[in-house]
Amino acid sequence: MSETVLEVKNLESFYGPIMAIRGASLKVEKGQVVTVLGANGAGKSTLLKTISGIMDPEKGQVIFEGEEIQGKEPHSIVRRGIVHVPEGREVFPLLTVDENLSLGAYTRNDKAEIEKDREMVFDYFPILKERRGQEAGTLSGGQQQMLAIGRGLMLRPKIMLLDEPSLGLSPLLVQEIFAILKRLNEDEGVTMMLVEQNAKVALELADMGYVMEIGRIVMDGSADRLMESEDIKAFYLGHQEEGARGERRWKRKKTWR
Ligand SMILES: Nc1ncnc2c1ncn2[C@@H]1O[C@H](COP(=O)(O)OP(=O)(O)OP(=O)(O)O)[C@@H](O)[C@H]1O
Numbered sequence: 491m492s493e494t495v496l497e498v499k500n501l502e503s504f505y506g507p508i509m510a511i512r513g514a515s516l517k518v519e520k521g522q523v524v525t526v527l528g529a530n531g532a533g534k535s536t537l538l539k540t541i542s543g544i545m546d547p548e549k550g551q552v553i554f555e556g557e558e559i560q561g562k563e564p565h566s567i568v569r570r571g572i573v574h575v576p577e578g579r580e581v582f583p584l585l586t587v588d589e590n591l592s593l594g595a596y597t598r599n600d601k602a603e604i605e606k607d608r609e610m611v612f613d614y615f616p617i618l619k620e621r622r623g624q625e626a627g628t629l630s631g632g633q634q635q636m637l638a639i640g641r642g643l644m645l646r647p648k649i650m651l652l653d654e655p656s657l658g659l660s661p662l663l664v665q666e667i668f669a670i671l672k673r674l675n676e677d678e679g680v681t682m683m684l685v686e687q688n689a690k691v692a693l694e695l696a697d698m699g700y701v702m703e704i705g706r707i708v709m710d711g712s713a714d715r716l717m718e719s720e721d722i723k724a725f726y727l728g729h730q731e732e733g734a735r736g737e738r739r740w741k742r743k744k745t746w747r
Contacts, residue, residue, distance in 0.1 A: 501550035512705035528702035542574035571648030583627025594641030689726035
């Protein structure tokens, strides 16, 4: 039976006078990969920032494992098992790969367990093991993205919030990273909420998808059904090269299940 781990209800978030989230609601079931698609400025990153406590919502609820967590401190949210991997591959550039991973485990004390988890990260990302003594700032963009995900894993997430892991990477690297995310979901049971502009790779990985536009969820459904939807084909899959993603305005929310 499915079990809802995360639920967002009627969320509203502002940057000063700018209303970036305008009443968004969604659910993530345990073990699922849920993707949130949308054009630039739709509010995807703001949604993740509000869930992870970086921003306080004006209204609405974020419910994690049955408990309301909106407005709580980011540290307390991380300790509950919600791990945010922000856009832009945030790593400590002057620290080595090993040091970055150790710091990733900052909520934990058991050194042997931390060591075991670092080896687990290296199993998924062997290139990081080869580069373990290298300063993170000297890694390639793709390797930094791998390290950012690896650091998140060191916190033993119950759910990972991934913000555009494909951003700025070559198609081959994107395939590689998404194949690893799939293994992490299937083999380690990591639940994921994935914000992406690359609808194709996101829907191939995801079980469920939501489409955001100007702060609202305008469409949702199973990833298979969304891939078949004419709107998604036309505005997120078909014309990606022409930059026409998400320019269509949905008049009402559509559900494809
Ligand atoms: N620090 C900020 N101050 C003021 N407005 C902001 C700030 N960050 C984002 N916004 C605005 O909030 C809205 C949502 O932005 P957000 O970054 O969440 O969108 P996004 O869907 O993640 O876009 P992208 O795919 O380009 O990252 C946009 O209109 C944006 O201009």
